[in-house]
């Protein structure tokens with residue numbers, strides 16, 4: 001990318017990118033609700049209205065449903081590059097061009113993932129990254145970045161992240177205090193050198209899970225590295241769908257295996273107090289079956305085999 005701008009966190013990154021991309025109060029922004037609430041919160045704090053959309057079998061925004069949600073108020077599409085993989089960006093770019101919409105990618109979880117050889121974050125006006133410690137490239141606190149190839153976006157976002165101050169220190173617009181802290185930047189600079197190895201190991205672990213679990217009819221696994229075709233997944237998460245998910249999770253816990261249900265099992269449109277409308281059948285069924293299996297670079301092959309053995313034993317009982 002031409003520019004990567006450090007900011008205070010991945011949520012600010014989205015707010016700043018949306019504002020710089022011209023999203024105004026009252027505009028509608030389409031997003032998939034299988035995401036962290038930060039995606040919708042950023043739309044809200046940019047003054048716009050979050051419009052909910054379902055996910056597809058790969059847990060990414062269902063691109064076939066986007067056009068039905070477009071109205072005269074729609075300004076942008078904000079796909080989340082969830083779990084370390086990319087949405088069908090070819091389809092989204094086509095829709096955005098046809099309807100004159102802006103794309104901003106929430107790539108908080110997907111630094112280094114690609115679609116047809118191009119990196120996530122490079123498809124629209126801007127892409128945003130989170131460096132929260134749980135992310136594939138984490139710092140020791142909060143941090144984020146905004147990627148863009150657009151000179152005007154860059155100028156605007158540099159102002160917005162620092163109280164609207166220009167290079168001479170003069171304030172030319174209302175902005176935020178959202179600078180990336182120097183200490184976190186130094187940690188990230190060091191860890192960036194290890195990043196290819198981190199992603200390589202995550203992909204190996206995903207391969208091993210696939211090898212050991214793909215024959216179980218009770219599970220729906222992420223698309224394997226062999227079947228990726230257009231994508232390169234960095235496996236921020238290994239999210240499966242599982243029959244009897246709650247019982248499986250309890251059984252794994254009894255056996256010393258920690259797992260996570262994303263978003264505490266509640267999609268953004270299901271938080272009633274946020275008043276986001278949505279009747280999203282695939283996502284709602286999926287989140288009742290979703291489970292994140294352990295995946296991190298220091299996990300050994302023996303650990304993965306142990307997890308898989310326990311899952312197999314659970315379904316045999």
Ligand SMILES: Cc1ncc(COP(=O)(O)O)c(C=O)c1O
Nearest residue numbers: 009010011036038039108130132
């Ligand atoms: C999909 C998604 N979007 C946005 C964010 C927000 O990033 P941050 O926590 O750095 O503000 C996160 C992570 O926390 C995320 O997972």
